[in-house]
Amino acid sequence: MTQSLDQALAGFSPGLPFVVALSGGADSTALLCACAERWPGQVRAVHVHHGLQAAADGFESHCRQLCAQLHVPLAVCHVDARPAPGQSPEDAARRARYAALAEAAQDHWPDAKGIVLAQHADDQVETLLIALSRGAGLPGLASMPAHWARAGWQWHRPLLQVAGADVRQWLRDRGQAWVEDPTNSDEQFTRNRIRAQVLPALAQALPAFRDTFARSAAHAAQAQALLDELAAEVLEQVGLPPAIAALRALSPARQALVLRHWLKSQHQVTPSTAQLQELQAQLADCTTRGHRLHLKVGGGFVRREGDVLNWQPV
Template sequence: MAKTPEQALADFSPGLPFAVAFSGGADSTALLVACARRWPGQVRAVHIHHGLQLAADDFERHCKALCQKLDVPLSVRRLQAGHAQGQSPEDAARKARYKALAEAVQTEWPEVKDIALAQHADDQIETLLIALSRGSGLPGLASMPAHKQRLGLHWHRPWLKVPGLALRDWLQAQGHGWIEDPTNTDENFTRNRIRAKVLPALAEALPAFRDTFARSAAHAAQAQEVLNEVAEQDLLQIGVPPCIEALQQLSHARQALVLRHWLQSQHANTPSTAQLTELLNQVADCTTRGHRLHLKVGQGFVRRDGPSLVWHSS
């Protein structure tokens, strides 16, 4: 069920003190204002300055002015993220942004272990629709978790049940402004096309879509949690690095599950569907000692090393 900002924040229990990822847009401005009001003196803010964007300096000025008004300490980090071959610019920017946020907190406020992010209900629906358009499995359909541990920190998304319009209405009622990202209206970006064209159509055809889609994402997340537990148990059985003979004793589906889990948990790499399919085919063909295996998987390669599979980056 959709919530008001006040209701969402009442359910949010971060460790104190904590930081807010503060872009200067409406969503993160609402988050910072609401958190600073609820936990005075316990909130820090981190702003990532994207040097490639012309409006970046305006965002920084807005962030500094509001933090000064709210008496919230602010750290500004400059970022110009490149991307590796085969990696999308969006994925590279997202990972670089998380890393910069974590480094800012751990460097300036080592006592801070929690970071709040401002993604809201509409962002969650957009994430789910993008995952569906790409034919994603359960991890993609689970969309964004409300809480996750990463880079030694706890990351929270307290707004996931709050529609974006509710945040803007609330912020205006509090008498606070924000900076509009000029790229938000650029429909060359998939998210913007969904926001401008798909969400209004869904609201007309399926008025409760935010709640029902979010429920489906939650079901997918729960199912994926169970599969992760199965994959962890299987990985203990086949070993790290994976023993090919032990891997072959599993069903085809569990082979896929445990190999994906191995690559993600041990090497922070996610294989494409085509790469994983080919890897499974090659594993099935490993019936003699002389069978060689060397495949591009994720940002590196999987090869056969005697009785086992090993991953390397080059």
């Protein structure tokens, strides 16, 4: 069931102290205010300045004023979030932001126990719908986890059961201002089209969609966790680096599962469906010791090296 912001934080038990990722928008402004009120003296903030739009300086100014008002220590870091060729602007900004958050937290508050993000229930629905629109598998349908570990940090999303409108109403009730990102109304971005066009229609047709979609995402996440356990067990049998003969002996589904897990867990690379299918086709053709295998996956290549596979960056 969806919750109020105060209910969500009442059930949130972070290690203290912790860092809030503060963009200056409504969601992170509300999260920081509520956390500073609930855990006085235990909250720090990091603002990532992307430099991608003219409004970026206004976001930084708001964050500095807000943190001064709340007596919350703030670190501001500037990043180059321009996309690489073939990379989406959203993906580039997200990767740059997460890396900068972890680095800034480590530099300024290495004693902090975690990093807290402000994504809410509407963001979760948007993420699920984007995954569906792209034909994603279970990892995409699982959407955003409420808690995970990355780059040596514990990451938390305590507001995933809070509707976006309720977050903004919480701010209005307290007379707290926030900065509106002008790109949020740009419907060239899929997420913004979903927010503007699809969510209102869902609310009209399926009023409980936030709760039911969240349950579906949770089921997908649970199923994926089981598959990850299985993949790790089979990969241990196949070997590191994976032995070609052992891979060829697996069923197609189990082979695909292990290849995905190997690339992601060992090389932080996620193959597309087409790349994975081509890799499996090339494995099927590896009937002789001299058969060559060479396939672009992510920022590198999967290659045959004797009797095993290896992935090397470009």
